[in-house]
Amino acid sequence: MVYTEKRIEHALRQGGYKITPQRRTIINAIIHSHEHLTPAEIHERVRREHPGIGLVTIYRTLEILAELGLICEMHAGGNCRSYLIRRPSEHHHHLICSDCATVIDFTDCDLGELERRLSKETSFEISGHLLEFVGLCRKCREKTMAG
Amino acid sequence: MVYTEKRIEHALRQGGYKITPQRRTIINAIIHSHEHLTPAEIHERVRREHPGIGLVTIYRTLEILAELGLICEMHAGGNCRSYLIRRPSEHHHHLICSDCATVIDFTDCDLGELERRLSKETSFEISGHLLEFVGLCRKCREKTMAG
DNA sequence: TACTAAATGAAAAAGGTTTTCAGTTAGCAC
């Protein structure tokens, strides 16, 4: 299942939040981008359609969307700023192009056995994990070879 | 192999950097902590022994240590600030207690097959990955149950 | 002991994120 604008609005209403034009625009920007975006990038995009919008509103909306689990944070290799991307609702991970920042989601991480072993060896009760692969996508590889 | 103070100092000298009392103290603080520390936390600890030291010096030293690959960054679940921890020199990952922030390193992540499959399916040339497990260590679980 | 490149600390600058507050608005009751 992929989140649509409608579903996200429904979830907001469910949570007691209001649907404002600003929020609609922000949600749209996130939904229609295939890259992860920083709050500043989202602001920039949203301003094209909604010039007066403040960066504060972006932050506030992102906070709510994250709280409701509708978006998720990213930790791109090296750089530790928080990025955001729309997410399919299942457990998933990211494969990130280090050059153009394209993100591909994948779900089958197969870490169950490793998790069980670690849990046994360390007596940790493991509740989750973060897995990201970084590399170069085909386009960027070709670009590099050509140049 | 685990980095000792001597080895780190050797690596610094190799890199053309000087060994100052401030750097010694910072390196010591990192080596002797089993938790990941923020620059501010390192500053606080280092100041006990070296009151006049500036936060800037921490940042500068951390930058060098990271450049030389002597420390590594962490991305603890949820929180996206950059943390640092001494590291065994091999490829490794972290298992982090979400309560007390204890970190356990592990090296055998076994992601080769997944990496090959992803690479094939997506035409990415994968160069690395980030894997972290989060959970509760035994102590914190017992604490929670008792309380 | 003297020299020089590198390092330090203080202060200022530069980001990014959060808080505050007065004014506006979505969603609901009537």
Added chain:
DNA sequence: GTGCTAACTGAAAACCTTTTTCATTTAGTA
């Protein structure tokens, strides 16, 4: 539709973290 209220917005200010600048000090070497 009208009015009400809690929620939302934008601007400014406050906060924090990180980086830059610069004058002074120091490690390492000759």
